[in-house]
Amino acid sequence: MVYMLTVIAGAIPCGVLLRFDPYGNDASGNKKVRQHAFMTHDNLIQKYNIPGPRYTSYPTVPYWEADSIDPEAWAETVANSFEASNASEGISLYVHLPYCESLCTFCGCHKRITKRHEVESPYIEAVLNEWRSYLQLFTTTPRIAELHYGGGTPTFFSPDNLARLTEGILQEGTPTEHFEYGFEAHPNSTTREHLDSLYRLGFRRCSFGVQDYDPLVQQTINRIQPFERVREVTDAARDTGYTSISHDLVFGLPHQTLANVIDTIDKTGELRPDRLAFYSYAHVPWIKGTGQRGFSEADLPKDEAKRALYEAGKRRFSELGYEEIGMDHFALETDNLYQSMQNHSLHRNFMGYTASATRLMVGLGMSSIGDSWDAFAQNEKTVPEYEARANRGELPVFRGHFLTDEDRVVRRHILNIMCHFETSWEDPAEQFPELETCLAKLEEMQADGLLQIEDQRLVVPEHARPFVRNICMAFDLRLLRNAPETRIFSMTI
Ligand SMILES: C[S@@+](CC[C@H](N)C(=O)[O-])C[C@H]1O[C@@H](n2cnc3c(N)ncnc32)[C@H](O)[C@@H]1O
Numbered sequence: 001m002v003y004m005l006t007v008i009a010g011a012i013p014c015g016v017l018l019r020f021d022p023y024g025n026d027a028s029g030n031k032k033v034r035q036h037a038f039m040t041h042d043n044l045i046q047k048y049n050i051p052g053p054r055y056t057s058y059p060t061v062p063y064w065e066a067d068s069i070d071p072e073a074w075a076e077t078v079a080n081s082f083e084a085s086n087a088s089e090g091i092s093l094y095v096h097l098p099y100c101e102s103l104c105t106f107c108g109c110h111k112r113i114t115k116r117h118e119v120e121s122p123y124i125e126a127v128l129n130e131w132r133s134y135l136q137l138f139t140t141t142p143r144i145a146e147l148h149y150g151g152g153t154p155t156f157f158s159p160d161n162l163a164r165l166t167e168g169i170l171q172e173g174t175p176t177e178h179f180e181y182g183f184e185a186h187p188n189s190t191t192r193e194h195l196d197s198l199y200r201l202g203f204r205r206c207s208f209g210v211q212d213y214d215p216l217v218q219q220t221i222n223r224i225q226p227f228e229r230v231r232e233v234t235d236a237a238r239d240t241g242y243t244s245i246s247h248d249l250v251f252g253l254p255h256q257t258l259a260n261v262i263d264t265i266d267k268t269g270e271l272r273p274d275r276l277a278f279y280s281y282a283h284v285p286w287i288k289g290t291g292q293r294g295f296s297e298a299d300l301p302k303d304e305a306k307r308a309l310y311e312a313g314k315r316r317f318s319e320l321g322y323e324e325i326g327m328d329h330f331a332l333e334t335d336n337l338y339q340s341m342q343n344h345s346l347h348r349n350f351m352g353y354t355a356s357a358t359r360l361m362v363g364l365g366m367s368s369i370g371d372s373w374d375a376f377a378q379n380e381k382t383v384p385e386y387e388a389r390a391n392r393g394e395l396p397v398f399r400g401h402f403l404t405d406e407d408r409v410v411r412r413h414i415l416n417i418m419c420h421f422e423t424s425w426e427d428p429a430e431q432f433p434e435l436e437t438c439l440a441k442l443e444e445m446q447a448d449g450l451l452q453i454e455d456q457r458l459v460v461p462e463h464a465r466p467f468v469r470n471i472c473m474a475f476d477l478r479l480l481r482n483a484p485e486t487r488i489f490s491m492t493i
């Protein structure tokens, strides 16, 4: 579940020309007369459904100053971050396992399609070599708080190869007391052996891609996956002992109707996963390698029709006992994602929402992104380049970004809004020179009822949560200073 946001965010170095200024300025930048007095929900959607980031990082990947970092600088910041945090919270590891047997034509992830399973072994070897390069930067044994296998499809790999990978990583690492290990799985390729083997190695969370159960939608996205198969694998995961099972659903897929979405959610309710991701379909066909095809724009539910799918889904989730967590996610009250929202420890990073934060997140595998809290770095995006550099003992990063002081303050506000739907600048440390400009941008959204600002505190009311990406955009100084002129981001709603 979490991984996909990572991938989409990383995969979207392009979007739609920002023809519309969300902040109500005319072409010359002058404030327009406000027209919001009688805004209906539909009007609001029309007004605010614009291209925008999903904020799995700040700065967002297209705004990285790529030459602010190189492998040596990345190694240094990782080593410092490790020293500062390993003994206390430990570190997180994300491993990208990119292969899938067949292409789902809606997919926006970094994946490689093949039926040749000979690719598994060399890839695992390269990931372990990359891990060895990181180990040389660490002065003590890493304490692993979180280990996440994302993709692509981790269960493309055989149980034996996944065990070899996990044992290789954990040979030089110890789990923290409250460690969380999870993986993403395609229901069609997940076997009992996968579930058993990963369970034995400490995995307790798994998330299955479901998307939608309607036969026409499944056929259009080239992903035939009957409900019975998902039931079987979900039951098997529960029997094995997995304590947090998640399903990924997507709204806005080609040919999807309100009735499909409700039917999919009702079927999902029967299986009662602990968590749900309910992603807005990101239509980004201009990105090289996504392979989004086989349907036309006219087949996609748009604007109000798409939002209606979300609203109906959200109501149904609530009737079924799920609580909304941040953006796109729902969980039962017994799941720790819900508990972390309640106790204010919910965090968001390249893996999406997580129940706790570590200062250091190491990303292994092609296209993975690491975060040292002071900097980000992304690995090579092709398998041959990635494997060659990892096997030479290099850190195979090809771009990154060192955060400025301003970036850190803006990141705090964006994280607060994405995770807790509120932020505050009472503390001078949470202020920055251009804060007034950001607040001016928010005035119109306040008048439209999307937020309240009082006593240096901004709160997003529940009905305005769908607009949270737009609200974050008002703090995104890099976006404000340099609006993209070519396609970069998916639509916010
Ligand atoms: C890496 S896949 C999950 C594991 C496995 N590959 C599978 O498909 O079952 C990650 C998830 O990202 C979501 N996803 C992929 N492409 C998307 C897109 N274009 N828009 C929204 N969500 C998308 C899907 O819900 C998918 O299950």
Ligand code: SF4
Residues within 6 Å of the ligand: 099, 100, 102, 103, 104, 107, 108, 109, 111, 151, 152, 153, 186, 209
């Ligand atoms: S959605 Fe399909 S193509 Fe995309 S990662 Fe999952 S299995 Fe692969």
